[in-house]
Amino acid sequence: MRLSTGIVIGLVLAAASAGTGWYWWQQRQQLPDHIATANGRIEAEEVHIATKYAGRVAEVLVEEGSLVEIGQVLARMDTAELDAELDQAIADTAQSREAVREAEALIAQRESELTLAQLELNRALYLAERGHVSLERVDQRRSRRDSAQAALAAAQAHAANAERAVESTEARARRIQTQIDDAVLTAPRFGRIQYRLAEPGEVLPAGGRVVTLLDLTDVYMTIFLPTAQVGRVSIGAEARLILDAIPEYRIPARVSFVASEAQFTPRQVETRSEREKLMFRLKVKIDPDLLLAHIEQVKTGVPGEAYVLLGSDNGVWPDWLEVRLPETAAR
Numbered sequence: 001m002r003l004s005t006g007i008v009i010g011l012v013l014a015a016a017s018a019g020t021g022w023y024w025w026q027q028r029q030q031l032p033d034h035i036a037t038a039n040g041r042i043e044a045e046e047v048h049i050a051t052k053y054a055g056r057v058a059e060v061l062v063e064e065g066s067l068v069e070i071g072q073v074l075a076r077m078d079t080a081e082l083d084a085e086l087d088q089a090i091a092d093t094a095q096s097r098e099a100v101r102e103a104e105a106l107i108a109q110r111e112s113e114l115t116l117a118q119l120e121l122n123r124a125l126y127l128a129e130r131g132h133v134s135l136e137r138v139d140q141r142r143s144r145r146d147s148a149q150a151a152l153a154a155a156q157a158h159a160a161n162a163e164r165a166v167e168s169t170e171a172r173a174r175r176i177q178t179q180i181d182d183a184v185l186t187a188p189r190f191g192r193i194q195y196r197l198a199e200p201g202e203v204l205p206a207g208g209r210v211v212t213l214l215d216l217t218d219v220y221m222t223i224f225l226p227t228a229q230v231g232r233v234s235i236g237a238e239a240r241l242i243l244d245a246i247p248e249y250r251i252p253a254r255v256s257f258v259a260s261e262a263q264f265t266p267r268q269v270e271t272r273s274e275r276e277k278l279m280f281r282l283k284v285k286i287d288p289d290l291l292l293a294h295i296e297q298v299k300t301g302v303p304g305e306a307y308v309l310l311g312s313d314n315g316v317w318p319d320w321l322e323v324r325l326p327e328t329a330a331r
Contacts, residue, residue, distance in 0.1 A: 037307045218285070
């Protein structure tokens with residue numbers, strides 16, 4: 001019985017695919033001693049964009065999946081009440097400044113009165129020395145001079161209080177303006193909106209989350225290695241990532257974190273077999289520049305495998321783990 005051409009071609013392709021898969025599986029089973037491997041998922045640093053003060057959401061300007069730049073406005077809170085308080089604070093500041101001007105004018109008046117009182121006292125003292133006025137008149141002029149000095153001191157104190165009132169109302173206006181500024185929620189980092197958690201009209205408490213942002217310049221895979229291997233891993237060691245979604249690519253990365261405490265087993269272990277079960281958490285991080293070059297292809301939650309060079313000399317990569325990247329996506 002003859003087989004059709006289509007069936008033959010299908011069988012050939014299936015055989016080729018199986019052969020490629022078998023070759024890759026064989027390579028993985030024959031890893032050199034200076035390379036460790038473990039499973040993990042691609043993760044990114046999450047940033048929760050939340051309100052600083054309680055209030056009503058006025059608008060949310062982004063959708064889930066949107067790419068946002070640093071400083072881009074993501075949402076705004078309702079500030080009608082704060083705007084009114086700011087207007088009142090500005091009016092109070094203007095009133096306080098007017099009080100300062102009045103106090104300054106009063107000081108000028110009191111200084112003039114003191115000058116006159118001092119002149120009259122000097123004249124009275126001069127005439128008293130020559131017996132032309134009584135000592136009673138001198139005492140009256142001295143009392144008037146002392147009263148003028150006291151009035152000047154009171155006016156100066158009033159002016160100081162008026163100036164403090166200006167400072168107080170200005171500080172209140174700045175505080176309210178800061179609250180208004182904080183009502184505009186902006187992106188602290190470049191990334192992608194993962195979740196939109198609030199909608200316009202919702203009333204949120206202080207710290208209420210509005211959106212969740214994934215920092216696409218901080219993408220990594222978390223893996224676990226046993227004691228025997230983690231002791232040979234250094235921060236900055238080279239790594240390769242192979243993701244299930246794109247197994248044809250080899251993504252370069254580096255070890256950015258090694259946990260100082262083991263996991264999966266009790267803290268206190270006694271036997272050698274128990275110590276060999278200790279697993280340490282590592283982060284294998286992708287270079288931010290590489291992420292930016294392929295920003296549209298960056299996805300989180302994708303499972304895959306990480307391969308890490310062990311030892312101080314780092315060794316060399318086998319051919320099948322050499323870097324292979326998709327075409328650069330223009331940002």
